[in-house]
Amino acid sequence: MTALDPQDRFLALLEEHDKILYKVASSYCRNPEDRRDLIQEIVVQLWRSFGKFDDSYRFSTWMYRIAINVAISFYRSQSRRTRDTVPVEESILEIADPGAAEDSDNIRLLHHFIGQMDELNRALMILYLDGNSYDTIAEILGISTTNVATKISRIKERLRRDFAGA
Secondary structure, eight states, X not given: OOOOOHHHHHHHHHHHTHHHXXXXXXXXXXXXXXXXXXXXXXXXXXXXXXXXXXXXXXXHHHHHHHHHHHHHHHHHHHHHHHTTSOOSOOOOOOOSOTTSOOOOHHHHHHHHHHHTSOHHHHHHHHHHHTTOOHHHHHHHHTSOHHHHHHHHHHHHHHHHXXXXXX
């Protein structure tokens, strides 16, 4: 059996974990064109960094770390450009693959509330809702596991209040 060349290996891993791209991009961009731009930028950064990927770590953990860092940078640069403008499209974020079925009203509301969070809390919720352990989330975001648990607890309480007021 022959080993895959780096490009083929990268493409295979990217295809296996492509939902991460959609989740992160959808959480940081409302506009479909911006989501496509962000996904493209994430893929470029993943490819540029792929030579430094350490096989002793899970690819998904490494991918989340890069995707979230790129998304935060992208979000901040977009925010500076559009700070004084009103967005044309006010659609609620979709965290699922664009081909997914319509979400329920509660899921849409949850995505809306998550979309209003700051970058770190949004990243925490993306990773938490994707079923990652607190240890994995801590590793991806570079914060302590205790900090992850505390922040998620506070976010859950805030979401409870937001839902009660909706």
